[in-house]
Amino acid sequence: MGIRERLSGNEAVAVAMRQINPDVMGAFPITPSTEIPQYFSTYVDNGQVDTEFIAVESEHSAMSTCIGAQAAGCRAVSATSSCGLCYMTEMLYVAASDRLPITLAVSCRALSGPININNDHSDAMGVRDTGWLMLFAETNQEVYDNYLQAMRIGEAVELPIMICQDGFITSHAIENIELVEDDKVKAFVGEYNPKHYLLNKDEPMAVGAYATPTYYMEAKRQQAQAMIDAKDVIRKVGAEFGEMTGRTYGLIEKYMMDDAEEAIVIIGSSAGTAKAAINELRAEGKKVGLIKIRSFRPFPSEDIAEALKNVKAFAVMDKDDSFNAHCGPIYAEVCAALFSNGVVGPKGINYIYGLGGRDVRIESIKTVYAELDKIVETGCTGETYRYLEVRE
Amino acid sequence: MKDMVEIRWHGRGGQGAKTASLLLADAAFNTGKYVQGFPEYGPERMGAPITAYNRISSERCTVHSNIYYPDYVVVVDETLISAVDVTAGLKADGAIVINSGKSPEEIRPLLKGYEGKVCTIDAGKISEEELGKNFPNTPMLAAIVKVSGIVEPEAFVKDMEASFHHKFASKPHVIDGNMRALKRSMEEVKIG
Numbered sequence: 256m257g258i259r260e261r262l263s264g265n266e267a268v269a270v271a272m273r274q275i276n277p278d279v280m281g282a283f284p285i286t287p288s289t290e291i292p293q294y295f296s297t298y299v300d301n302g303q304v305d306t307e308f309i310a311v312e313s314e315h316s317a318m319s320t321c322i323g324a325q326a327a328g329c330r331a332v333s334a335t336s337s338c339g340l341c342y343m344t345e346m347l348y349v350a351a352s353d354r355l356p357i358t359l360a361v362s363c364r365a366l367s368g369p370i371n372i373n374n375d376h377s378d379a380m381g382v383r384d385t386g387w388l389m390l391f392a393e394t395n396q397e398v399y400d401n402y403l404q405a406m407r408i409g410e411a412v413e414l415p416i417m418i419c420q421d422g423f424i425t426s427h428a429i430e431n432i433e434l435v436e437d438d439k440v441k442a443f444v445g446e447y448n449p450k451h452y453l454l455n456k457d458e459p460m461a462v463g464a465y466a467t468p469t470y471y472m473e474a475k476r477q478q479a480q481a482m483i484d485a486k487d488v489i490r491k492v493g494a495e496f497g498e499m500t501g502r503t504y505g506l507i508e509k510y511m512m513d514d515a516e517e518a519i520v521i522i523g524s525s526a527g528t529a530k531a532a533i534n535e536l537r538a539e540g541k542k543v544g545l546i547k548i549r550s551f552r553p554f555p556s557e558d559i560a561e562a563l564k565n566v567k568a569f570a571v572m573d574k575d576d577s578f579n580a581h582c583g584p585i586y587a588e589v590c591a592a593l594f595s596n597g598v599v600g601p602k603g604i605n606y607i608y609g610l611g612g613r614d615v616r617i618e619s620i621k622t623v624y625a626e627l628d629k630i631v632e633t634g635c636t637g638e639t640y641r642y643l644e645v646r647e
Numbered sequence: 648m649k650d651m652v653e654i655r656w657h658g659r660g661g662q663g664a665k666t667a668s669l670l671l672a673d674a675a676f677n678t679g680k681y682v683q684g685f686p687e688y689g690p691e692r693m694g695a696p697i698t699a700y701n702r703i704s705s706e707r708c709t710v711h712s713n714i715y716y717p718d719y720v721v722v723v724d725e726t727l728i729s730a731v732d733v734t735a736g737l738k739a740d741g742a743i744v745i746n747s748g749k750s751p752e753e754i755r756p757l758l759k760g761y762e763g764k765v766c767t768i769d770a771g772k773i774s775e776e777e778l779g780k781n782f783p784n785t786p787m788l789a790a791i792v793k794v795s796g797i798v799e800p801e802a803f804v805k806d807m808e809a810s811f812h813h814k815f816a817s818k819p820h821v822i823d824g825n826m827r828a829l830k831r832s833m834e835e836v837k838i839g
Binding site: 421427614619 | 681684707711713
């Protein structure tokens with residue numbers, strides 16, 4: 256039985272970091288870096304961890320610090336959000352291509368402009384093609400649990416991993432949480448024993464070398480393979496975590512999907528609000544369900560196609576926009592997943608929602624299901640690229 | 648207590664409405680409840696109206712939205728009554744608790760026809776007298792606990808004492824004042 260606590264999402268991540276005791280934290284210590292380095296720095300100061308805390312002048316340097324530390328053979332961590340993540344972008348690619356399993360906590364927030372500090376997924380979605388593993392959380396419990404699993408996953412496939420939660424909505428909200436005991440966390444996460452590392456005097460090596468056209472593409476192909484291999488690792492680590500805590504995780508979570516005729520596909524904290532909406536609609540006899548994407552990278556193409564194949568209509572919820580006059584990123588990937596897996600029956604629409612902290616209520620989600628009702632009734636999707644609850 | 652109680656706090660930046668909502672979450676958590684405590688973030692600046700929320704329930708609540716139909720509203724700064732629609736969506740079988748030296752009868756006409764319970768507590772005065780400074784937090788917290796019955800008063804007082812000992816470990820002289828403010832507020836809150 257775990258430890259009953261109540262923590263904010265940012266506190267929960269800091270506690271997970273304390274329990275893991277990573278070797279190095281490279282972090283920009285003020286906003287938009289999140290409260291995580293601030294909480295963690297007190298553990299460093301109190302001697303509760305022996306992590307080397309390296310405060311730097313920018314997120315670009317924070318990630319560079321992590322890259323250097325992880326390449327040397329350390330476990331390196333950082334945390335950021337919003338424009339801080341943008342500022343890291345160049346080095347995110349380097350971390351992934353150097354195959355360094357750094358762990359980065361992201362409290363997802365909007366990007367300017369207009370200037371806004373609140374939650375949406377623009378920051379995380381903006382770096383979705385950097386080659387990082389990306390897990391998203393609905394609750395404080397999930398962001399904590401994901402963080403405890405992160406290093407096992409990243410280190411197994413030698414890819415860096417982002418542990419994302421919704422800025423403010425979970426990062427600054429207190430909720431009940433069940434913590435895992437310190438000794439169990441240490442045993443579960445284990446020691447980091449990299450195969451190759453810079454400080455190994457017996458194996459001189461270069462990291463981040465130039466690759467001519469003769470080699471560059473092979474390096475990328477291997478990176479792609481690691482991402483493919485990560486699917487099974489995420490399932491395996493999620494199952495093992497379940498044996499320890501009773502909370503089992505996969506690539507997606509299905510809610511009321513067994514007989515669902517209408518479904519929404521969603522990511523992050525609004526999944527919980529949607530579950531409450533589903534409970535109310537189910538009480539009225541409506542066959543509605545939900546698919547929550549936990550692993551956005553790797554993208555659970557087969558799982559989503561399998562889960563959606565029998566629904567009549569679905570809506571994919573994107574908390575950011577690709578501004579392509581077409582659809583948001585999750586919709587694009589869900590449709591590609593269906594098409595490549597031979598699922599062509601269900602009719603799908605896309606909603607851009609919750610931008611810049613626009614509150615997502617039970618009623619908001621019910622509006623989406625009401626639209627799906629119409630599509631099932633008429634057989635016609637109408638405009639597939641829609642904005643939810645916006646003044647026009 | 649109902650299966651789920653939802654509370655909305657209105658304060659001004661710097662007055663500690665957010666902290667009070669987190670303290671209430673703590674108090675309910677300590678009696679075995681599921682809690683949520685969260686502020687609504689805007690362009691933060693001293694004195695600007697801010698809102699914070701609590702959900703307190705016997706089962707885990709999965710909803711992550713703001714609260715539109717609260718059971719209770721707490722107004723930490725009386726001047727907000729004319730600036731913010733403090734009773735918006737407030738349930739008629741609930742209550743509003745306002746930091747004011749006025750009586751509930753004097754306040755009610757300012758509340759746009761709200762028909763539920765109107766409660767007042769002079770948290771500023773209690774705080775000045777017991778703590779020597781205007782920290783309306785503790786008395787407001789005690790008042791909403793008394794009015795809502797979310798936590799048993801005795802358990803609440805005991806719990807707060809423990810938490811003050813922890814929180815003010817480095818300045819024990821403020822513990823007694825906070826405890827007196829807490830108890831006075833529970834006795835002096837006027838329910839109309």
